[in-house]
Amino acid sequence: xxxxxxxxxxxxxxxxxxxxxxxxxxxxxxxxxxxxxxxxxxxxxxxxxxxxxxxxxxxxxxxxxxxxxxxxxxxxxxxxxxxxxxxxxxxxxxxxxx
Amino acid sequence: xxxxxxxxxxxxxxxxxxxxxxxxxxxxxxxxxxxxxxxxxxxxxxxxxxxxxxxxxxxxxxxxxxxxxxxxxxxxxxxxxxxxxxxxxxxxxxxxxxxxxxxxxxxxxxxxxxxxxxxxxxxxxxxxxxxxxxxxxxxxxxxxxxxxxxxxxxxxxxxxxxxxxxxxxxxxxxxxxxxxxxxxxxxxxxxxxxxxxxxxxxxxxxxxxxxxxxxxxxxxxxxxxxxxxxxxxxxxxxxxxxxxxxxxxx
Numbered sequence: 001x002x003x004x005x006x007x008x009x010x011x012x013x014x015x016x017x018x019x020x021x022x023x024x025x026x027x028x029x030x031x032x033x034x035x036x037x038x039x040x041x042x043x044x045x046x047x048x049x050x051x052x053x054x055x056x057x058x059x060x061x062x063x064x065x066x067x068x069x070x071x072x073x074x075x076x077x078x079x080x081x082x083x084x085x086x087x088x089x090x091x092x093x094x095x096x097x098x
Numbered sequence: 099x100x101x102x103x104x105x106x107x108x109x110x111x112x113x114x115x116x117x118x119x120x121x122x123x124x125x126x127x128x129x130x131x132x133x134x135x136x137x138x139x140x141x142x143x144x145x146x147x148x149x150x151x152x153x154x155x156x157x158x159x160x161x162x163x164x165x166x167x168x169x170x171x172x173x174x175x176x177x178x179x180x181x182x183x184x185x186x187x188x189x190x191x192x193x194x195x196x197x198x199x200x201x202x203x204x205x206x207x208x209x210x211x212x213x214x215x216x217x218x219x220x221x222x223x224x225x226x227x228x229x230x231x232x233x234x235x236x237x238x239x240x241x242x243x244x245x246x247x248x249x250x251x252x253x254x255x256x257x258x259x260x261x262x263x264x265x266x267x268x269x270x271x272x273x274x275x276x277x278x279x280x281x282x283x284x285x286x287x288x289x290x291x292x293x294x295x296x297x298x299x300x301x302x303x304x305x306x307x308x309x310x311x312x313x314x315x316x317x318x319x320x321x322x323x324x325x326x327x328x329x330x331x332x333x334x335x336x337x338x339x340x341x342x343x344x345x346x347x348x
Contacts, residue, residue, distance in 0.1 A: 005193065005196050005197065006189070006193065007193070008190060008193060011186055011189045011190060011193065012186075014186075015182065015183070015185075015186040018182045018185075019179065019182065022175070022178050022179060022182065022333075025333075025334050025338065026171075026175055026338065029334065029338035029339075029341040029342060030341050030342060030344075031342060032342040032343075033342070038339075038342050039339070042334035042335070042338055042339070043331075043334070045334070046330050046331050046333075046334055046335075049327075049330045050327045050330050050331065053185060053323050053326060053327050053330070054323075054327070056189075057185055057186075057188070057189045057319075057323045057326075058319070058320055058323045058324075059316075063130070064127070066131060067130065067131065067134055070131065070134045070135060070138060071134065071138075073138065074137075074138040074141045074142070075141075077142065078141060078142065078145045081142070081145060081146070081149060082145075082149055082152070085149055085153070086152070086153070089153055089156070090156075
């Protein structure tokens with residue numbers, strides 16, 4: 001049986017960490033970090049929060065390798081969509097306008 | 099061709115077990131996998147919206163910061179907490195069902211339902227604020243085109259748009275197209291989630307779930323948590339991106 005019961009203690013911990021993460025992201029947003037660091041900090045906190053939800057609330061930590069593969073495939077295709085599109089938009093100005 | 103294909107399980111099998119599955123465990127695993135494959139399509143769907151956001155934010159940074167600062171940070175933050183709390187109660191509903199505590203599972207499902215409706219209610223208040231300030235883009239609302247009042251230098255009226263150098267009303271409108279597309283699609287997912295929770299609550303009330311059969315709660319939970327994750331990204335990207343510029347003319 002791969003069925004796994006996650007106990008309330010774990011859920012409470014994750015819930016509290018998510019609340020701390022939310023407070024941190026609001027506090028960090030009012031600090032003026034150099035360059036693009038504000039966006040980097042905000043996205044890092046969001047990725048950590050999202051990962052905790054996936055691993056514990058969505059039980060992926062205790063799920064089969066097949067589920068891991070499905071999620072990895074989704075993130076891989078998402079990365080392709082972002083990488084190729086942004087590489088296009090961010091380099092358009094490199095060519096002289098005819 | 100075999101003349102006898104088993105279409106039923108022998109007596110003693112769980113009544114919720116479909117004929118094409120060997121046992122409850124296999125059925126539950128298949129359902130979970132199916133939900134994850136659906137969530138992959140959802141990741142790609144919302145991914146495209148996030149990509150559009152990224153490109154236009156990169157193109158119009160000043161307008162995006164100004165438009166974002168006009169959103170109600172307090173309501174956005176409260177909604178984030180409401181949604182995280184609802185994810186927690188959803189997780190607790192799955193746990194209660196797994197261990198066979200019917201009463202607790204009904205309470206948790208109802209709490210999740212109420213928190214989901216609270217989120218939608220707060221969202222409606224925000225949408226109404228945008229309507230009042232004529233910030234609904236294009237002609238989405240007939241007779242109420244996008245036409246926000248722009249604050250003059252030194253003016254502090256919070257209903258007016260405060261535009262820093264480089265930001266135009268036209269580009270602020272682009273932010274609001276993306277804002278309404280993303281939060282609107284998210285709200286639609288919440289409405290569907292509230293519908294799912296209503297069905298689950300009724301099923302739990304009728305005693306349909308047990309430690310052997312809780313797949314519908316588990317799978318709907320996956321969906322609910324996914325919608326929560328989308329908001330975890332939407333909140334900083336839409337509400338917080340320009341806050342650090344507010345002090346100096348931003």
